[in-house]
Amino acid sequence: MAEALPSKHRPEMVVDRNLALELVRVTEAAALAASRWIGRGDKNAADGAAVEAMRKAFDTVAITGTVVIGEGEMDEAPMLYIGEKVGLYARAGGGPEVDIAVDPLEGTSITAKGGPNAIATVALAEKGGFLHAPDIYMDKIAVGPGLPDGVVNLDATPEENLRELAKAKKCSISDLMVCTLDRDRHKEMIKACRAVGARITLIGDGDVAGVINVSQRDAGIDIYMGSGGAPEGVLAAAALRCIGGQMQGRLMFENDEQVARAATMGVDDPSRIYTVEDMARGDVMFAATGVTSGAMLRGVRRFAGGAYTHSIVMRSKSGTVRYVEGHHNFDRKPSAFVA
Numbered sequence: 001m002a003e004a005l006p007s008k009h010r011p012e013m014v015v016d017r018n019l020a021l022e023l024v025r026v027t028e029a030a031a032l033a034a035s036r037w038i039g040r041g042d043k044n045a046a047d048g049a050a051v052e053a054m055r056k057a058f059d060t061v062a063i064t065g066t067v068v069i070g071e072g073e074m075d076e077a078p079m080l081y082i083g084e085k086v087g088l089y090a091r092a093g094g095g096p097e098v099d100i101a102v103d104p105l106e107g108t109s110i111t112a113k114g115g116p117n118a119i120a121t122v123a124l125a126e127k128g129g130f131l132h133a134p135d136i137y138m139d140k141i142a143v144g145p146g147l148p149d150g151v152v153n154l155d156a157t158p159e160e161n162l163r164e165l166a167k168a169k170k171c172s173i174s175d176l177m178v179c180t181l182d183r184d185r186h187k188e189m190i191k192a193c194r195a196v197g198a199r200i201t202l203i204g205d206g207d208v209a210g211v212i213n214v215s216q217r218d219a220g221i222d223i224y225m226g227s228g229g230a231p232e233g234v235l236a237a238a239a240l241r242c243i244g245g246q247m248q249g250r251l252m253f254e255n256d257e258q259v260a261r262a263a264t265m266g267v268d269d270p271s272r273i274y275t276v277e278d279m280a281r282g283d284v285m286f287a288a289t290g291v292t293s294g295a296m297l298r299g300v301r302r303f304a305g306g307a308y309t310h311s312i313v314m315r316s317k318s319g320t321v322r323y324v325e326g327h328h329n330f331d332r333k334p335s336a337f338v339a
């Protein structure tokens with residue numbers, strides 16, 4: 001079917017490095033749309049705007065993409081549902097066939113409250129590259145690059161992990177900064193970290209950025225621990241594949257029905273601990289644009305006739321990490337992209 005396309009539009013059948021930069025347009029579009037809703041107390045409207053803008057922006061990207069981490073099943077999400085085909089060639093066929101993981105607005109409540117660290121994010125992998133994570137919790141632990149393999153692990157206690165990490169970083173435990181979601185379910189873990197003298201940053205939401213921050217020198221986070229969404233875990237793993245760092249994730253099933261459902265998605269061992277490579281294999285690209293400001297990205301700044309965006313884009317194959325400052329002129333840009 002691709003033959004029907006004019007030759008200048010005929011895509012290579014391989015993942016092209018330029019795709020990484022195309023992904024930034026996609027996350028910029030979602031972030032710009034969501035930014036209209038910052039602090040307006042309506043997380044669903046913010047999410048809906050981001051989803052719609054991201055969906056439209058995908059139409060310009062020269063891929064046949066399949067959403068494997070998305071907004072839910074086809075019957076619960078009108079757009080960017082799991083299994084949906086996206087991309088310029090989605091209908092005609094052709095172009096590199098890739099898998100797509102999206103979180104058009106990671107931090108819907110943050111955005112509704114005007115809090116820090118909300119991002120729009122997308123990752124792309126060669127077909128079969130992402131763990132098809134069901135929408136349940138995942139227990140996560142992550143540290144930055146340059147540390148011995150397995151320095152921390154999900155089966156160890158918080159005390160043991162902090163002791164080993166401090167040893168590897170040649171610092172004391174009281175120098176370490178832990179990041180986790182501020183949730184009742186983390187009470188015991190937080191208590192255990194404090195008992196051995198570690199410092200803690202509690203975040204209200206947004207553990208994709210929380211995990212990535214372990215690999216950002218300036219973020220001042222040494223270790224991420226705790227449970228959050230499994231789809232968010234895969235997105236964070238995609239980022240760490242590119243930027244470096246270790247992560248482990250274990251799906252947290254609540255009942256047999258969830259186990260059976262996950263089995264249909266290819267999860268055959270419910271107690272398996274997944275590494276970064278298990279969650280995001282092959283050539284992986286990751287992009288995120290700040291909606292509200294955080295340690296990694298500045299949020300959207302709007303002004304008369306335009307806005308500034310700040311994005312990160314990276315690729316595992318090259319290890320290149322780029323920060324992109326976008327200056328958007330709404331007078332010249334199709335309205336679809338600025339919602």
Ligand SMILES: O=P(O)(O)OC[C@H]1O[C@](O)(COP(=O)(O)O)[C@@H](O)[C@@H]1O
Nearest residue numbers: 106107108109205206207228229232
């Ligand atoms: O709020 P819960 O149930 O603890 O879930 C944690 C998950 O929610 C988030 O904090 C935010 O999710 P939303 O963007 O859907 O609001 C994720 O970053 C995290 O993985």
